[in-house]
Amino acid sequence: MEYSVLILIICLLITLFSTAIGSSFVFFFRKNFGPKAKSIILGFAGGIMVAAAFFGLLLPSIEQSKANNTYLGWSFVPPVVGFILGGLLLFGLDKIIPHFHKIQNVEEGPKNNSLSKNLKFFLAVTIHNIPEGLAVGLACGLAISLSGDASIIAATSALSLAIGIGIQNIPEGAAVSIPMYGDGMSRGKAFAFGAASGIVEPIFAGIAIFLAQLTIINPWLLSLAAGAMIYVTLDEILPESKEGGFNHFAMWSFMLGFVIMMVLEIVLS
Numbered sequence: 647m648e649y650s651v652l653i654l655i656i657c658l659l660i661t662l663f664s665t666a667i668g669s670s671f672v673f674f675f676r677k678n679f680g681p682k683a684k685s686i687i688l689g690f691a692g693g694i695m696v697a698a699a700f701f702g703l704l705l706p707s708i709e710q711s712k713a714n715n716t717y718l719g720w721s722f723v724p725p726v727v728g729f730i731l732g733g734l735l736l737f738g739l740d741k742i743i744p745h746f747h748k749i750q751n752v753e754e755g756p757k758n759n760s761l762s763k764n765l766k767f768f769l770a771v772t773i774h775n776i777p778e779g780l781a782v783g784l785a786c787g788l789a790i791s792l793s794g795d796a797s798i799i800a801a802t803s804a805l806s807l808a809i810g811i812g813i814q815n816i817p818e819g820a821a822v823s824i825p826m827y828g829d830g831m832s833r834g835k836a837f838a839f840g841a842a843s844g845i846v847e848p849i850f851a852g853i854a855i856f857l858a859q860l861t862i863i864n865p866w867l868l869s870l871a872a873g874a875m876i877y878v879t880l881d882e883i884l885p886e887s888k889e890g891g892f893n894h895f896a897m898w899s900f901m902l903g904f905v906i907m908m909v910l911e912i913v914l915s
Contacts, residue, residue, distance in 0.1 A: 650789040653801040654855070657782050657808035658848050664812035665775070665844025668819025672827045672836045675820075681890025687821070688887035689896035691814040693903025695778075695879045701911040702807035703781055703872035704729070706788065706800075711865035724865035731866075732777065732873025736881070739773050771822050771843040774882060776850050777874030778815070782808045783851030784867050787858020806910035814903070815844060 704725060711721040744756050744766055754770075785804035789797050823840030827833055857867055887896035 650786075650792075650797050650801040653789065653805050654786040657786050657804055658851060660808045660812040661779060661782055661815070661844070661847040661851055664815035665819040665847070666837075666841035668816035668821075669823040669837045669840025669844075671820040672823035672833050672840065675824055682892050682895060684821075685887050685890050685892035685896040686899040687817040688883050689899035690903040691818060692879045692883040692887060692896075693900040693905075694810045694814040694907045695875050695883065695903075696900075697904040697907030697911070698781065698807050698810050699872040699875040699879075701908065702785055702803060702810075703868045703875070706785070706803070707865045707868035707872065710788075710861075710868065714862065714865070716862055717865070725869040728866040728869030729873035729876075732870040732875075733877040734873075735870065736773070736777065736874045736877040739776070740881070743769055743773060767825070768822060768839050768843055770882075771818065772846055774878045775815075775818075775844055775846045777871050777878060778811045779847035779850030780854045780867075780871040781875060782811060782847070783854025784858050784864070784871055786851070787855040788864060788868070790855070791859050791861055791864070802914045803911065806907075806914040809914075810907040810910055811847075813906070815847075819844060 707725045707728065708721075711717050711724045714721075717724060740754050742756070744754070782804065785800070785807050789801035789804050792800050819840045822843050823836040826836035826839055831839075854867065854871070858864055884896070884900070887900070
């Protein structure tokens with residue numbers, strides 16, 4: 647239990663500070679990333695997201711469902727239904743919260759002219775940080791709910807998930823703060839907005855940790871977080887990675903991100 651709690655604290659710190667680290671790039675760069683760099687960064691982030699969803703969430707969901715006698719004969723239901731619900735959750739948030747995607751220059755959600763495009767962009771990134779927080783929290787909560795060697799294995803897997811998400815949070819934070827500075831916002835304010843976009847991760851991670859103690863619904867929650875992460879990747883990250891026309895850069899950086907996350911899962915699990 648002590649090992650699991652220590653890993654939990656480390657994971658929460660990673661989710662809390664990784665976006666802020668990326669946002670701090672606004673103090674060192676004057677201009678936004680070029681289209682090629684954006685394609686590479688977004689492709690890399692997409693690879694990490696997909697691998698994290700599969701190795702860190704879907705596989706544990708399937709294993710937990712098969713091990714729980716409650717779902718005997720129907721063990722496929724929690725992973726499948728939870729996965730679909732995760733996608734529907736993000737789809738619903740996209741429809742009810744006004745937000746703006748800078749790269750595609752597209753606004754989604756209810757029309758609200760009182761909000762600036764910078765604020766709507768901040769909301770877009772914040773929305774898509776929610777499943778990442780849920781993912782880390784559920785993985786940590788699962789480790790705490792188990793005992794013995796199973797708890798250690800689950801805690802180490804949670805750490806690899808948090809590290810992977812933290813890696814992709816760094817360029818994500820920069821992608822918020824630097825464009826805001828480029829649009830005329832002060833460096834300090836742009837940094838604050840970028841860092842704040844990641845606050846939802848430890849918040850939702852904390853919520854998920856408590857929910858994960860209800861072991862009977864763990865498979866549902868894990869697959870829900872996976873579905874939400876895959877939805878974000880397919881709906882936003884991968885399409886935007888191809889906006890500049892550097893498709894192959896996006897593709898290979900996606901594969902690199904996937905491989906790095908896979909290696910983390912293998913080495914740390």
